[in-house]
Amino acid sequence: MSDIPITVIGGGVIGCAIAYELSNDYEVLLIEKNQIPGENQSSRNSGVIHAGIYYKPDSLKARLCVEGNKLLYDFCEKNDVPYSRTGKLIVATNIEEEQCLENLLERANENGVPGVELVNASEYEPNVRANSALYVPTSGVVDSALLVSKLRELSTEVNFLDKSKVVWINGDKITLDSGETFETDLIINAAGLYAEDIAKLSNPNNSYSLTAFRGEAAKFYIREDTKVSMNVYPIPRDVVENGESFQTLGVHLTPTLDLEGELSQTVTIGPAYVGSVDREDYTHKANEQQFLDAVLPFFPNLTLEDISLHQTGIQMKSSSHDFIIEREGNMINFVGIDSPGLTSALAIAKHIRKSI
Numbered sequence: 001m002s003d004i005p006i007t008v009i010g011g012g013v014i015g016c017a018i019a020y021e022l023s024n025d026y027e028v029l030l031i032e033k034n035q036i037p038g039e040n041q042s043s044r045n046s047g048v049i050h051a052g053i054y055y056k057p058d059s060l061k062a063r064l065c066v067e068g069n070k071l072l073y074d075f076c077e078k079n080d081v082p083y084s085r086t087g088k089l090i091v092a093t094n095i096e097e098e099q100c101l102e103n104l105l106e107r108a109n110e111n112g113v114p115g116v117e118l119v120n121a122s123e124y125e126p127n128v129r130a131n132s133a134l135y136v137p138t139s140g141v142v143d144s145a146l147l148v149s150k151l152r153e154l155s156t157e158v159n160f161l162d163k164s165k166v167v168w169i170n171g172d173k174i175t176l177d178s179g180e181t182f183e184t185d186l187i188i189n190a191a192g193l194y195a196e197d198i199a200k201l202s203n204p205n206n207s208y209s210l211t212a213f214r215g216e217a218a219k220f221y222i223r224e225d226t227k228v229s230m231n232v233y234p235i236p237r238d239v240v241e242n243g244e245s246f247q248t249l250g251v252h253l254t255p256t257l258d259l260e261g262e263l264s265q266t267v268t269i270g271p272a273y274v275g276s277v278d279r280e281d282y283t284h285k286a287n288e289q290q291f292l293d294a295v296l297p298f299f300p301n302l303t304l305e306d307i308s309l310h311q312t313g314i315q316m317k318s319s320s321h322d323f324i325i326e327r328e329g330n331m332i333n334f335v336g337i338d339s340p341g342l343t344s345a346l347a348i349a350k351h352i353r354k355s356i
């Protein structure tokens with residue numbers, strides 16, 4: 001292989017969005033260890049297009065999610081990726097939770113998320129019960145696997161090397177599991193669950209602190225009394241793992257799409273988070289009853305018989321609670337790109353162009 005100006009490690013949504021963004025101006029090689037692109041986090045997620053209301057003002061998550069939300073809708077519309085601007089309700093089922101809604105509304109305004117307002121949930125979703133709710137019009141859903149495929153398809157100038165694993169980095173030299181070594185000017189580390197390991201190959205002193213969480217999902221087929229057409233979320237909750245507190249968005253309902261981008265008959269429930277897991281252990285630990293218990297307070301017509309287990313996905317959460325995007329010598333590291341990484345991908349790619 002001849003020497004390469006830019007090498008992207010990892011063909012999930014982040015690596016593919018960066019390759020797509022740079023492909024017209026630079027010679028780019030993208031290396032992906034898996035056979036099916038996007039097989040890790042990028043196809044094992046809730047597929048929600050987040051609006052950007054949860055994140056600390058001015059954090060990377062807040063800025064890149066709000067910008068990425070707009071870019072993603074435009075991209076999907078222009079390139080026939082199935083998506084739907086469903087909108088979302090965040091529901092409060094008691095007085096304390098109503099106070100949380102007020103706080104979220106304030107944060108939404110600080111983060112520049114348009115159109116968020118307090119509403120009566122049943123006027124939007126008749127099968128949902130709540131004291132009050134926050135309506136978030138810019139939230140939606142996207143087919144994340146097809147998004148990754150489309151980004152690849154449109155990156156016509158990029159060289160994709162699938163089923164190849166980066167096993168060693170020494171300065172500007174990259175070695176693959178085939179034994180082949182080549183030189184590159186710039187390394188983009190978008191290795192997702194393994195980004196921390198890739199960063200350490202380049203600089204063993206890197207000490208990112210990340211925790212692997214498995215998000216488990218279930219699903220049900222809608223009836224008249226369990227139909228929902230929006231994303232329905234509870235109040236966000238903190239989970240403590242290894243003595244550290246991480247915010248999760250709570251077990252929520254997400255409509256899914258058919259290939260035309262119309263809402264299908266299936267709604268997913270999740271993710272239920274399980275901490276400290278092996279990075280590719282996709283087995284289920286949560287059972288149907290746990291999913292039911294999580295949503296019954298705001299979704300009373302669902303029964304245990306309706307629910308079947310769906311998929312699991314794993315994300316690495318950083319103790320900084322934000323995306324870590326750092327340049328170190330000839331490597332740009334994308335570490336701890338957990339949710340809302342899918343939503344933010346196109347904005348992350350634009351952001352990085354400026355630092356090349």
Ligand SMILES: Cc1cc2nc3c(=O)[nH]c(=O)nc-3n(C[C@H](O)[C@H](O)[C@H](O)COP(=O)(O)OP(=O)(O)OC[C@H]3O[C@@H](n4cnc5c(N)ncnc54)[C@H](O)[C@@H]3O)c2cc1C
Pocket residue numbers: 009010011012013014015031032033034037038039040041042043044045046047048049050164165166167190191192193194195198214215216271312313314315337338339340341342343344
């Ligand atoms: C359960 C769950 C729910 C989520 N829900 C949402 C949501 O609703 N909305 C949202 O915006 N975000 C969501 N996310 C987050 C989102 O999925 C991720 O932020 C995003 O997919 C990260 O993409 P990535 O490209 O960084 O990682 P990945 O998709 O994991 O891609 C990294 C790639 O790097 C490859 N790789 C790793 N090591 C090597 C190596 N040595 N050599 C070559 N290739 C390598 C891997 O095979 C992989 O394909 C969710 C995540 C999970 C797990």
